[in-house]
Amino acid sequence: MEFQTVEQYRALIDHSTDVIVLFDKTGVIQFASPAVETMLGYDPNELIGEQAFSLIHPDDREQAVEAFNQIVGAPSQSTKKQEHRLRHADGSWVWAESVTTNRTESDIEGFVINTREITERKRNEKQLEKRTEQLEALNRVVRHDIRNDMSVILGWGEQLQKHVTDEGQDALDRVLRKSRHVIELTEISRDFVESLVSDDTTEVKPVDLQQYIKTELAAVRESYPNAQFDVSGDISDVSVRANEMLSSVFRNLFENAVQHNNEETPVITVTYVDRDETVRVRIADNGPGIPDEQKEQIFGKGKRGLDSSGSGIGLYLVHTLTDQFGGDVWVEDNDPKGAVFIVELQKAE
Missing domain, CATH: 3.30.450.20 (PAS domain)
Incomplete structure (x- = not known):
């Protein structure tokens, strides 16, 4: 016109x-x-x-x-x-x-x-800036103060192992497990805050998928020697759209597969599926599985957010990061039992 x-x-x-x-x-x-x-x-x-x-x-x-x-x-x-x-x-x-x-x-x-x-937009930007500063302050507390104190507690607790009686061993084992769990939570919380406030996370670039999977598999095998981690087939040498935080995605999924497994020997199998424009990494376990009504909630999706039932902030972080990468994550039933977490990522051009 x-x-x-x-x-x-x-x-x-x-x-x-x-x-x-x-x-x-x-x-x-x-x-x-x-x-x-x-x-x-x-x-x-x-x-x-x-x-x-x-x-x-x-x-x-x-x-x-x-x-x-x-x-x-x-x-x-x-x-x-x-x-x-x-x-x-x-x-x-x-x-x-x-x-x-x-x-x-x-x-x-x-x-x-x-x-x-743009007065309203500037006001929102100011509020966001303030919240970012608060998150960064919280991140410093989690990363330094809480983590350092828990590392000291864990160190002293490990030294007590040679000095407690059989009656006290169970209690000490519980203290050590909880101490390690708190340290793990500080790492997850640190990664989550950094995913929100760090400029690096807004930049998606080609990264080596095989390298990140192998590195995190090596780390989790050392942390959980009683678990069995298998790779089914070859993980192709392919670049995907992500960044350094991709390590946190796989670390949390591997650890989740062990921690929520009630078998004497947790068995986790990693499979790579090559598609036209994406790649899928399937992480299957032999645990109790996840009911259908919880398959969405465990990632903190929807209105419930971090209050959702399931595995907590670790899986919420996984969902947040894969979404930032332009990918997706979901869970299916394993056969004959257990769960399969599937991470789909965009191939880098």
């Missing part, structure tokens, strides 16, 4: 929720659209003759002027999106996002600013 009349253009401007302002080469406002009253509380005619940059907060003005100077003498060129505060008629400041375009060689004979309010 093409606009054929001045009335059509005026109707478009009048009904636009964005503020449209025209100013000349000296920065004096020649026109302001009706939306300026909704955003800033000014009657449009009230702004005519005012300096456009005088409405910008002093701390943001220099950047705006610099961007404007870059398009002076460059007809049809536009500035990049500029975020700055604009003075409201009541004296408060409103966050806005603006683009200025040089129209000096058109019939407009001036510079056009298109502006929209």
Whole structure:
């Protein structure tokens, strides 16, 4: 559809929720659209003759002027999106996002600013920044204070093994198991917080799938010598879209397969399935299996989040990370018994 009349253009401007302002080469406002009253509380005619940059907060003005100077003498060129505060008629400041375009060689004979309010977005960004700082502080406490103290407790407990009686051995074994479990939880919590606040996790890149699986299998075999870990077939040398946090995905799934297994010898089998654009890693166990009504909840999916029944924050972290990688994770029944956790990842181009 093409606009054929001045009335059509005026109707478009009048009904636009964005503020449209025209100013000349000296920065004096020649026109302001009706939306300026909704955003800033000014009657449009009230702004005519005012300096456009005088409405910008002093701390943001220099950047705006610099961007404007870059398009002076460059007809049809536009500035990049500029975020700055604009003075409201009541004296408060409103966050806005603006683009200025040089129209000096058109019939407009001036510079056009298109502006929209982003105050709510900036408020949300501020809240997110604060929460990120709080998460990072919590991460430092978990990573250093709690983990270090529990490592000391575990060390002293292990030294007591040679000195307790048979009657006390069971109690000491319980203390040692719980100590190791707390240390494990600090590692999971650390990975989870880092997945939320670290810039690295937002960058997905090609990583060697085989390397991550082999590394985590070696670690879990050492941690659980009574468990049996088998690899069915070959794990192809393929790159997938992920990052360093992929290690946490497999570590949590391997450990989960042992910890929630009631067999004397937990047997975990890892199988690789090559598809056209994705790869699937199947981690099967011979444990009690997972009821159908819990297959979604164990990952913390849906409304229940971390309060879901099942294996806790470890599987929630697995789901969060695979989702960040553009992949997926789910669980199926194993045959004749047990569960199969399936991680699907995108192949790297």
